[in-house]
Amino acid sequence: MEEIKKKQPVSIPEVQEILGKGDPEMMDQIQRWTYDYVSKFVTADPKNAKKMKQVLVKECELTEEEAVELVNIRPTSMAELRSFTFGWKKLILAETLEKILRTIQEHS
Template sequence: MTDILKKEIITLAESKEILEKVKPDDMDQIQRWTYDYVAKFAKNDPKTAREMVSRLVEECELKEEEAVEVINISPSSLEELRAFTFGWKKLILTETLQKMLNIIKTPNES
């Protein structure tokens, strides 16, 4: 059994980066499933994902957990983002939602 050294909220891209350091033959079944999932759904490189999380926390006053959720989902429209954030049970102004969308757009879409 491995001891937990540190607990940290990370994006899918960061999870993928960590799992890529493990040889596939050394992964257990859950690690392989997790790697397959993050390889398919991580939409950014780890550095960009972390920078976007920081910007969402600073500029949009999100909690780090919320910012990571937004980056992992990467909604592409205001309606999709609004539907996603509705579950947080806090009012987010349309201008803040628009700012969030601008932050999560990939460089190719800007």
């Protein structure tokens, strides 16, 4: 078994990109299932997803985990965005929520 070298939250488009670099014949069953899943459901470009995650972390002061959640879900309205951020149990100002929504729209 391979040693874990680094733990980092990645979005679904990034998972597709990472697994897509490997040889499908060399993947174990879980990797194949994961690759099949992400290939069917990914709608965002991995580069756009990475950029969106970076902007959300840097300019909107979200954690990487929070940014990945939003990249994966890509809420399209303020009400939908609030339903996700409410679960984080931290106060996010209205201006920041607007900036988050703009960032998601710009990079989708």
